Amino acid sequence: MSGIFSKAMARNIFYGGTVFFFLLFLALVYDTEQVLPTRDNREALTPEVIAGKKIWETRNCIGCHSLLGEGAYFAPELGNVYPRRGPEFIKAWMMSQPTGAPGRRQMPNFHLSDTELDNLVAFLKYTSGINTSNWPPNIEG
Amino acid sequence: MQYKSQAVAMPYFIAAIGLFVGQIIFGLIMGMQYVVGDFLFPEIPFNVARMVHTNLLIVWLLFGFMGAAYYMVPEESETELYSTKLAWILFWVFLAAGALTILGYLFVPYATLAEMTGNDLLATMGREFLEQPLPTKIGIVVVALAFLFNITMTVLKGRKTAISVVLLLGLWGLAIFFLFSFYNPHNLVRDKLYWWFVVHLWVEGVWELILAALLAFVLIKVTGVDREVIEKWLYVIITLALVTGIIGTGHHFFWIGTPEYWQWWGSIFSALEPVPFFAMTVFAFNMVNRRKREHPNKAAVLWALGTGVMAFLGAGVWGFLHTLAPVNYYTHGSQITAAHGHMAFYGAYVMVVITIISYAMPLLRGRAANSEKAQVLEMWSFWLMTIAMVFITLFLTAAGILQVWLQRVSDTPMSFMAAQDQVVLFYWMREWAGVVFFIGLLTYLASFFVKGETKAVAN
Ligand code: HEM
Ligand code: HEM
Numbered sequence: 125m126s127g128i129f130s131k132a133m134a135r136n137i138f139y140g141g142t143v144f145f146f147l148l149f150l151a152l153v154y155d156t157e158q159v160l161p162t163r164d165n166r167e168a169l170t171p172e173v174i175a176g177k178k179i180w181e182t183r184n185c186i187g188c189h190s191l192l193g194e195g196a197y198f199a200p201e202l203g204n205v206y207p208r209r210g211p212e213f214i215k216a217w218m219m220s221q222p223t224g225a226p227g228r229r230q231m232p233n234f235h236l237s238d239t240e241l242d243n244l245v246a247f248l249k250y251t252s253g254i255n256t257s258n259w260p261p262n263i264e265g
Numbered sequence: 266m267q268y269k270s271q272a273v274a275m276p277y278f279i280a281a282i283g284l285f286v287g288q289i290i291f292g293l294i295m296g297m298q299y300v301v302g303d304f305l306f307p308e309i310p311f312n313v314a315r316m317v318h319t320n321l322l323i324v325w326l327l328f329g330f331m332g333a334a335y336y337m338v339p340e341e342s343e344t345e346l347y348s349t350k351l352a353w354i355l356f357w358v359f360l361a362a363g364a365l366t367i368l369g370y371l372f373v374p375y376a377t378l379a380e381m382t383g384n385d386l387l388a389t390m391g392r393e394f395l396e397q398p399l400p401t402k403i404g405i406v407v408v409a410l411a412f413l414f415n416i417t418m419t420v421l422k423g424r425k426t427a428i429s430v431v432l433l434l435g436l437w438g439l440a441i442f443f444l445f446s447f448y449n450p451h452n453l454v455r456d457k458l459y460w461w462f463v464v465h466l467w468v469e470g471v472w473e474l475i476l477a478a479l480l481a482f483v484l485i486k487v488t489g490v491d492r493e494v495i496e497k498w499l500y501v502i503i504t505l506a507l508v509t510g511i512i513g514t515g516h517h518f519f520w521i522g523t524p525e526y527w528q529w530w531g532s533i534f535s536a537l538e539p540v541p542f543f544a545m546t547v548f549a550f551n552m553v554n555r556r557k558r559e560h561p562n563k564a565a566v567l568w569a570l571g572t573g574v575m576a577f578l579g580a581g582v583w584g585f586l587h588t589l590a591p592v593n594y595y596t597h598g599s600q601i602t603a604a605h606g607h608m609a610f611y612g613a614y615v616m617v618v619i620t621i622i623s624y625a626m627p628l629l630r631g632r633a634a635n636s637e638k639a640q641v642l643e644m645w646s647f648w649l650m651t652i653a654m655v656f657i658t659l660f661l662t663a664a665g666i667l668q669v670w671l672q673r674v675s676d677t678p679m680s681f682m683a684a685q686d687q688v689v690l691f692y693w694m695r696e697w698a699g700v701v702f703f704i705g706l707l708t709y710l711a712s713f714f715v716k717g718e719t720k721a722v723a724n
C-alpha cells in the first residue's frame with residue numbers, strides 16, 4: 125500500500141462497496157420474501173399457532189432448546205419434535221416435568237392449561253411443516 | 266489524558282469489568298449444569314442462567330464501547346465532550362436498567378415478567394439474545410440515541426478523523442440494526458430472517474467497524490506510526506468486512522425455510538469473511554514492528570496484538586470451519602457453534618474492549634502506564650484467560666465433532682440426550698478450563714490494585 129493508493133481512494137471504495145453490497149443484500153431479501161410463501165408453511169398459521177408461538181416465547185424455551193438449529197444446545201432440537209414424538213407425547217411430557225432424576229438435566233414445569241398445551245403443540249406442528257431443505261439430517265435432530 | 270471530559274470513560278470501564286465478572290460466574294453455573302444436570306435446579310434453571318450470561322456479555326461490551334467512545338472522541342476531535350453531564354446521566358440510567366433486567370430474570374418467572382412489562386402490547390421477548398423486556402429494549406434505544414447525539418455533536422464541533430467517523434458509523438449502525446429487535450412476525454421463518462439483522466449484522470457487520478476503530482486508535486498511540494498509514498489500513502479492513510459480511514448473512518439462511526440459493530450466496534461470501542480478520546492481524550503486527558516509539562504500556566500492546574490473533578482464530582478460522590453449507594448441514598446448532606461463538610466473542614470484542622481499557626485506564630489514573638509489577642500481573646491475566654479460552658474452544662469442538670458423528674452422521678443415530686452422555690468428559694474439561702478463565706479474570710482485577718513506581722504522563 126504505497127503512495128499510489130491513497131487514503132481518499134480507500135475511503136471511496138469503502139463507501140461505494142458498502143452501498144453496493146447492502147443494496148444487493150436488500151434485493152436478495154426482497155426476492156426471498158417473494159419465494160417464502162411456497163416454503164414457510166404460512167397457510168398453517170392459525171390463531172392457535174400464533175398463540176402457541178407466544179407461549180414458546182414467554183416460557184423462554186429457546187434458552188435450553190434449539191428450533192430449526194438456532195437457540196441453545198442444552199436440550200433437544202424441537203423443530204421436528206412433532207413428527208418425532210407426536211402430540212400426545214409432547215403434552216404428557218410437559219405435564220410430567222421436572223423428572224427430578226438425580227444428576228439429570230432438568231426442565232421446569234410451566235403449569236400450562238389444556239388450551240395452552242394444544243396451542244403449543246399446534247405451533248410445533250406448524251414449525252415441522254416448514255421446508256428446511258431437509259434439515260436436520262435425521263429425526264433425532 | 267488530554268481533555269478533562271475524557272474522565273467520564275472511567276465509570277463505564279469499571280461497570281464493564283464488573284458485569285464481565287457476573288457473566289463468567291453464570292457461565293460457570295451453566296458449565297456445571299452441563300455435567301450435573303440438576304445443579305441449582307429449580308433455583309436457577311439453565312435458560313435463566315443463559316439469559317444472564319449472554320445479556321451481561323452484550324451489556325458490558327456496550328459499556329466498553331461507550332467508554333471507549335467517550336475516551337477516544339475528545340482526543341480525536343481535539344475538543345471537550347459536548348456534554349459530560351449527559352454522559353454521567355446515561356451511565357446511571359443504563360446501569361440501573363441493566364441491573365433491574367438481570368434481577369428480573371433471576372427473581373421473576375419469565376412469563377410473569379413478560380406480562381408485567383407489556384409484552385402483550387408488543388411481543389418481542391423470548392428470542393435468543395433479545396430476551397429483554399420491552400421497557401429495557403426501549404431504554405437501550407433511548408440511551409443509545411442520547412449517547413450518539415453526545416458523541417456526534419462532539420465530532421461535529423471538532424476535528425473529523427477517519428477513526429472517529431468509522432467509530433460513529435459503527436455505533437449508529439449498532440443502534441439502527443437493534444431496531445429489528447422490535448419486529449417479531451408471527452411467521453417463524455420471517456421472525457428468524459429479521460432476527461439475524463440484529464445478531465449477524467452486529468457481530469459480522471457494524472461491530473467490526475467499532476473493533477477496527479478502537480484497534481487503530483490504540484495502535485496510533487502505542488506505535489507512533491503515521492496516522493495516514495493507519496487510517497488507510499482502517500478503511501481497507503472495514504471495506505473487506507462489509508463487502509463480505511453483509512451478504513455473508515446468508516450463512517444463517519440455509520435451513521430456516523429460506524430459499525436454497527442462499528446456500529451459494531451465504532457459503533461464498535461468508536467464506537471470505539476471514540479475510541478482514543486476517544488483515545487485522547497483519548495490520549496489528551505490522552504497525553507494532555514499524556513502531557516509532559517504545560510505549561511504556563507493554564500490556565496494552567500485548568492486548569492489541571492478542572486481539573488481532575484471537576479474532577482471526579475465533580471468527581476467521583472457527584467461523585470458516587462450519588460456514589460452508591454442506592458442512593453446516595451437519596454442524597448447525599451443535600457444540601461446534603458454541604465453540605465458535607465463545608472464541609469469536611472473546612477474541613474480537615472482549616479483547617478489543619480490554620485493549621482500550623488497558624491503554625486508557627492508566628492515563629485516566631494520571632500516569633502513562635502502570636508499574637512494571639502491575640503490568641506483569643496484567644500480562645499473566647492475558648495469558649491465563651486467552652489460553653483458557655483456547656482450551657474451552659478445543660473441548661467444545663471435540664464434543665461437537667462427537668455429537669455430530671453420533672447423532673447426525675451415523676446410520677443408527679443416537680438421540681440427543683444419549684449423545685450428550687457420551688461426551689460428558691469434554692464438558693468436564695470445558696468446566697475446568699472455565700475455572701482457569703475465572704482465575705485469569707480475578708488476576709486481571711487484582712492488577713488494578715498493584716502499586717509500584719509509575720512514570721508520569723509524557724505524551
Ligand atoms: C468460564 C467460562 C465460560 C463458561 C463455562 C461458559 C459456558 C457457556 C455455556 C454452557 C453456554 C450455553 C451453551 C448452550 O446453549 O448450550 C454459553 C453460551 C454463550 N457464552 Fe459462555 N461461557 C464462558 C465464558 C464466556 C465468555 C468469556 C464469553 C464471551 C467472550 C462467552 C460468550 C457466550 C456466548 C456468545 C454464548 C451463546 C453461544 C451461542 O449461542 O452459540 N462465554 N456459555
Ligand atoms: C467476531 C465475529 C463473530 C462473532 C462474535 C460470532 C459469533 C457467533 C455466535 C454467537 C453464533 C451463534 C449464534 C446462535 O446462537 O445461533 C455464530 C454462529 C455462526 N457463525 Fe459466527 N461469529 C463471528 C464471525 C463469524 C465469521 C467470520 C464466520 C464465517 C467465516 C462465522 C460463521 C458462523 C456460522 C456459519 C454460524 C452458524 C452456526 C450454526 O449453524 O449453528 N462467524 N457466530
Ligand SMILES: [Fe+2]
Nearest residue numbers: 465469514516
Ligand atoms: Fe454470522
